[in-house]
Structures are given as structure tokens and as C-alpha cells.
Amino acid sequence: xxxxxxxxxxxxxxxxxxxxxxxxxxxxxxxxxxxxxxxxxxxxxxxxxxxxxxxxxxxxxxxxxxxxxxxxxxxxxxxxxxxxxxxxxxxxxxxxxxxxxxxxxxxxxxxxxxxxxxxxxxxxxxxxxxxxxxxxxxxxxxxx
Numbered sequence: 001x002x003x004x005x006x007x008x009x010x011x012x013x014x015x016x017x018x019x020x021x022x023x024x025x026x027x028x029x030x031x032x033x034x035x036x037x038x039x040x041x042x043x044x045x046x047x048x049x050x051x052x053x054x055x056x057x058x059x060x061x062x063x064x065x066x067x068x069x070x071x072x073x074x075x076x077x078x079x080x081x082x083x084x085x086x087x088x089x090x091x092x093x094x095x096x097x098x099x100x101x102x103x104x105x106x107x108x109x110x111x112x113x114x115x116x117x118x119x120x121x122x123x124x125x126x127x128x129x130x131x132x133x134x135x136x137x138x139x140x141x142x143x144x
Contacts, residue, residue, distance in 0.1 A: 003078040006113075010076050010087055018071030018091070024059035031055050032117035041127035044134045055121075065137065066103070069095040085113040093125065095133075098140035103133040 017027045031037075031052040039047045039058070044065060047058050062069070075090040093105040107125035111118055 002082065006078045006085060006087065007076050010078070010089065011073060014071065014073040014089070014091075018073065020068045020070040020095075022063040022067070024056070024063070028052050028056045028059065030113075030116070030118045032114065032119045035118055036120050038122045040122065040124045041130075043127040043130045045130065046127070065134065066095045069093065069103075082115055087111040087113060097133060097137050099136055101136060105129045105133075
């Protein structure tokens with residue numbers, strides 16, 4: 001029963017944070033004071049940071065760089081108990097870039113939750129595809 005509740009809450013959270021509106025606040029509200037967030041890879045969104053404030057800053061940057069980006073949860077797996085829950089999410093990412101082209105990607109998120117607070121969040125995405133999209137975005141917005 002616990003796993004079904006967590007899956008439902010994760011799906012609801014992704015419906016809000018992934019709808020393209022830029023509303024990342026519910027995700028930041030789940031962050032524990034010692035949250036460790038990593039976006040793996042050398043890309044414009046690559047990061048390794050700690051704490052809810054830095055997490056919120058990362059979301060703000062991501063939303064500025066890719067406004068309207070939509071994140072659709074396609075699968076979620078939950079294991080563990082309230083004091084040490086692991087959630088693995090598979091995501092589909094899509095956006096319309098400033099030049100009118102489409103950006104599509106997929107990613108995996110690995111989250112550890114302790115008593116309802118996110119203590120670890122690691123995201124893996126195809127960073128080569130992300131970088132190509134960022135280059136197109138930069139060209140379109142820089143006017144060159």
C-alpha cells in the first residue's frame with residue numbers, strides 16, 4: 001500500500017512540475033535541507049549541488065534556458081520504506097526551441113526519500129542531444 005501511495009504522489013508531482021509552466025516549487029518543497037542533487041554529464045544543465053535553494057536556482061536556470069519544456073513521466077518504480085524509499089522515474093522530455101525546432105529526449109531520475117523529504121536526486125539524460133538543443137537555442141536567441 002505504501003508503494004502505491006508514493007507512486008501516486010510522484011505521478012501527481014510530475015503532472016505539475018512537468019507541464020511546461022515552470023512550476024517547480026512543489027519539487028523544491030519536498031527537498032530536505034541536506035538534499036544532494038546531481039544532473040549527470042557535461043552539459044548546460046550539468047550540476048552537483050546541495051540544498052533546496054541551489055535546487056530551486058537550478059530549476060530557474062533550466063526554465064530560462066528551455067522555456068515551456070515538458071517532462072512526462074512514463075514509468076515509476078518505488079521500493080523501500082518511509083525511512084529509506086527509492087523512486088526511479090523514466091521521463092520523456094520535449095520542448096519547442098526558439099528556432100521552432102523540436103527538442104525531444106528521455107531521462108532517468110533516481111531519488112531517495114526519507115520520511116517524505118527528498119534527500120538525493122540524480123538525473124541522467126542524453127547530454128549530447130541536450131547540448132545540440134542548447135546550441136540551437138543559443139543561436140536562435142543570440143540573433144546570429
